[in-house]
Amino acid sequence: MPFQPDSPLVVALRPSPNVTARTLPVDMIVLHYTGMDSAQAAIDLLADPTSKVSSHYVVLEDGSVVQMVPEALRAHHAGVSVWEGESDTNSRSIGIEIVNGGHSAGLPDFPAVQIDGVIALCRDLAARHAIRPDRVLAHSDVAPARKEDPGERFPWAELHGAGIGHLVPAAPLGGGGFLMQGDSGPPVAALQAMLALYGYGIAVTGDYDEMTRIVVTAFQRHFRPARVDGVADGSTVRTLRDLIAAKPGDAPEIA
Structure with missing residues (x-):
């Protein structure tokens, strides 16, 4: 039945x-x-x-x-x-x-x-x-x-x-530096750590590899759709920081 x-x-x-x-x-x-x-x-x-x-x-x-x-x-x-x-x-x-x-x-x-x-x-x-x-x-x-x-x-x-989902106002485009595929070092590791902290399945390697580009693209598609290109510009990073800060529950502070 x-x-x-x-x-x-x-x-x-x-x-x-x-x-x-x-x-x-x-x-x-x-x-x-x-x-x-x-x-x-x-x-x-x-x-x-x-x-x-x-x-x-x-x-x-x-x-x-x-x-x-x-x-x-x-x-x-x-x-x-x-x-x-x-x-x-x-x-x-x-x-x-x-x-x-x-x-x-x-x-x-x-x-x-x-x-x-x-x-x-x-x-x-x-x-x-x-x-x-x-x-x-x-x-x-x-x-x-x-x-x-x-x-x-x-x-x-x-x-x-209407009370569904988690969102913050996307930071305006422009301003700040940017990270992209091929970059490496502590700023990339910090970006990966923030993406993982929010929930994305990404390893913290310090290398802006293809998977990092893919995850940044997915993040932009949902939370900063004005430009979906896989490049972590200042707008992307600021929007991600704001999301983590506003996340329900006991989200750790960002240094």
Whole structure:
């Protein structure tokens, strides 16, 4: 028999067989875009046992919500990923797919009514699972080497204004020095340490290698989308420092 919806916002159920048991309590929401031609194609893929992928929810263009996996079970949405040192993102998270063609389709705007649906669903989830604002994340945050979704045009500020997610005003472009691929030394190590402190999966090596460029790009895509280039300019570093300072919980002070 079909499972019962977990959220009162659900308008339809489409059970996916691609599930496993959770091994961690839910403390995170991960947002994705579908990156496919249509909502139906995305839902069919997520319900196909041969695809081995799934999500808990899909938010359609009109803001309506389809549930595919019970929240008590582990959906297969984040893949190889890490946040705050935990690599089993799927066990600790609720996965939400947002119907959008993605970068391959020119990254279309998300309709306002759809974002209203995402906000309502996230508010419901955050309230029921006591999810901290800084743990409402992009797929690109937890899997920066593989994923770009939901992309730099996703309206994180609108979600934050409705009480969802963690955000600070991005520091203005310009001013200060910059770090880029090929650089090395203590300033690079300090940047990597701050990214790791916020939650990103990055080693503190002191070398601005390809992985550092990728993680900086992911950070910019979410928190400083005015320029997404993988170069840690003054704006990027200041925005990161401000985020850490405002992070809920007992975030260590930055020297």
